[in-house]
């Protein structure tokens with residue numbers, strides 16, 4: 574599958590798949606997940622403004638996110654960074670953003686992967702999301718919404 578560059582990512586068409594194209598998780602599948610997910614994020618009225626606040630150049634962010642998910646799902650060990658600090662810098666980040674993020678991420682993983690990999694990916698994302706949210710939104714009431 575083609576990996577999209579910065580200008581293409583924003584305009585990617587969300588064509589549905591007849592069946593999920595990936596049965597196994599590898600670097601190519603992770604690149605597809607990251608590109609499709611962030612193309613959605615950038616069109617989402619709830620999430621897009623937070624990303625626009627922090628990201629001018631999407632290519633480095635997409636590359637970081639591919640390394641992050643390869644390290645989580647394939648134990649690639651290629652991600653170096655501090656997600657808590659990165660999210661603490663974002664003004665106005667509240668629990669509802671995390672719920673929406675997870676919703677879009679799960680939708681994307683479900684389109685791209687068949688079972689049981691889709692459940693493994695969604696489970697990891699939900700665990701990481703819950704940890705990040707509790708560290709970053711300490712002052713906000715955690716309502717689950």
Ligand code: HEM
Nearest residue numbers: 620623624627641653654655656659670671674698701702
């Ligand atoms: C399960 C939830 C999430 C995960 C796993 C996640 C993961 C990450 C990771 C690994 C990075 C890279 C940090 C680095 O530079 O090393 C990142 C950056 C970023 N995330 Fe998230 N994120 C989540 C939720 C969110 C939400 C809800 C938002 C906003 C609505 C958000 C906005 C951003 C932005 C704007 C950056 C770039 C920060 C910067 O470069 O200054 N993330 N995220």
